[in-house]
Amino acid sequence: MTPISLTCERRRHAAACLGTVLLALGLAGCAAPPAASSKTELPFEQAVANATDGLVAQTQKLPGFLAQVGGRRSVVIDPMIDAGSAQQTAATQALQSRVIARMTTKFESVEILPFERANLAKARYLLTGTMTRLSPGQPQSPLQIDLALTELGSGTVAAHASAVARDEGLNHTPLPYYQDIPVPTRDLVIESYVRTTATPQGQRADPYYLExxxxxxxxxxxxxxxxxxxxxxxxxxxxxxxxxxxxxxxxxxxxxxxxxxxxxxxxxxxxxxxxxxxxGIANRQLGVKFLFNPGGTVFWSEPRISGPYAMWLREIAKASADARVCMEIVGHTSHTGSVAYNDGLSLQRARYVRQRLIGESTALRDRTTFSGRGFRENIIGSGTDDAADALDRRVEFKIVGCDAAAA
Missing domain, CATH: 1.25.40 (Serine Threonine Protein Phosphatase 5, Tetratricopeptide repeat)
Incomplete structure (x- = not known):
């Protein structure tokens, strides 16, 4: 172990330095704690370590933590997500497992409890985490890692830290549930989770999430x-x-x-x-993952994938007609091929879906328009045309004013 006399500026401060070591419960010596936020691009492992260390270092200054010297601080983790896609992926699992390993091995005073209802009453703190691509839709662009530790009793963010990681060798394949869902899960609850995780230390967490x-x-x-x-x-x-x-x-x-x-x-x-x-209609937007055969407007040929599509279209037509709403049907494509090609392809696919809806309910003829965005609004942007970027090949149903639909 490095002598305290080497880690402190002056030997006469050795006693004070030793006290800091004891309070830190895992932070070595009097070395300055890691920065809570850094924009320097780092390898993934180092970025996770820096963010985790920065998070825990902030807690050493909190009276509630310092009063528990000799005890353990209990934490529950609401599983970490990709902030852009609102998915749990292999990469977000890797982030969470590394944060847990770092916290529990380096900081012995931290106890991670399983994310169970009973433990919400036992734990004092809630940990959330997100991974956000800094250039959305651009594969391999850097990823910002955000971690927030919220005190459950007060609803205040006790600590927040972030770091920027290079996307080198990370697997962004969604977990099975997220691969299979027909509609992306980014609703008000998920948006509130993301806002909470980005909340600075000392401010209130988003109440919609905590409630x-x-x-x-x-x-x-x-x-x-x-x-x-x-x-x-x-x-x-x-x-x-x-x-x-x-x-x-x-x-x-x-x-x-x-x-x-x-x-x-x-x-x-x-x-x-x-x-x-x-x-979706009540919240004025519905995005559905319709997969098409490459380069065309025919739904994916494999019945296991496209078999439910007829029912999906029937339910969309029925609900929108019953609600007497007007919609813009927006097609999207993955990041493969030229801009002009994908703009045309996304427009054709939106037109095809509109025709299918009108076939289910002729009332929708005057209540729907269609447009194509190509890959300009990609969420993933990998262009891999597999499970990882399925969200990019979605069709959105945006509720608009009926004057706009008639225009």
Whole structure:
């Protein structure tokens, strides 16, 4: 171990320095703690380490933490996500596992509790984390890692740290649930999670997120069961979450639909998808992952993928006609090929979807328009045309004023 006399500026401060070492409970010597935020691009492992160390270093200054010398600070983690896609991916799993390993091995005073409902009452702190691409839609651009530690009792962000990582060798494939969902899960709850994770130290976490935190462990347990192909158990948990006061979330509605479909419960799956559509209409935007054969306007040839599409279109047409809303149907493509080619292709695909909807309800002829964005609004931008960038090949249904639809 480096002698204290070498880590302090002057030997006469050795006693004070030793006291700081004891309080830090894991921070070596009197060395300055890592910066809470840095824009320097670092290798992924180093960026995670710096962000984690910066987060915990801030807690050493909090009276509540210092009073617990000799004890352990309990933390629960709401699973970390990709802020752009609102997905849990192999990369966000890697981020979370490395943060946990760093916190529990370097800082022995931190205790990570499983993300369960009972532990929300036991834990004092809630840890959230996001990974955000600094140039959205541009593959391999740097990723900002944000970590926030929120005191559950007060709702205040006790610590926040960030670092920028180079995207070198990271796997951004979504976990099975996120690969399978028909509608991206970025709703008000997820947006609130992202805002909380970006909140500076000392400020209040986003209340919309914290007010709904009690149901989050149930949703996560259901999603873990779905990823493990335990669809019956997953459905039971999604239904339990959906029955709670704060359970009307896209994550839950998607989960009920997917689990029902996997179990062959066609009627229940169709009913669940109808609720997804109604939720989207109520929130004035619905994005659906329709996959097309490469370069064309024909839906993906594999029935396992495109088999439900006829039902999806039927439910979208019915719900939008019943609600008497007007929509702009917007096509998107992945980042493969020229700008002009993809602009035309996305327009053709939006036109095709509109024609299918009108076939289901002629009332939509005067209530819909269509447009194409090509790959200009990519969320992933990898151009891999696989599960990783499926969100880029979506069709959006934007609720607009009926004057705009008629124009």
């Amino acid at each position: 709904r935190i009690a149901v989050a462990p149930v949703i996560q347990q259901a999603t873990s069961l779905y990823n493990a192909e335990r669809y019956q158990d997953a459905l039971a948990q999604y239904n339990a979450a959906g029955g709670s006061a704060d359970g009307e979330q896209l994550r839950v509605l998607n989960g009920i639909y997917l689990s029902s479909a996997k179990l062959g419960r066609t009627a229940e799956a169709e009913q669940a998808f109808g609720k997804i559509v109604s939720y």
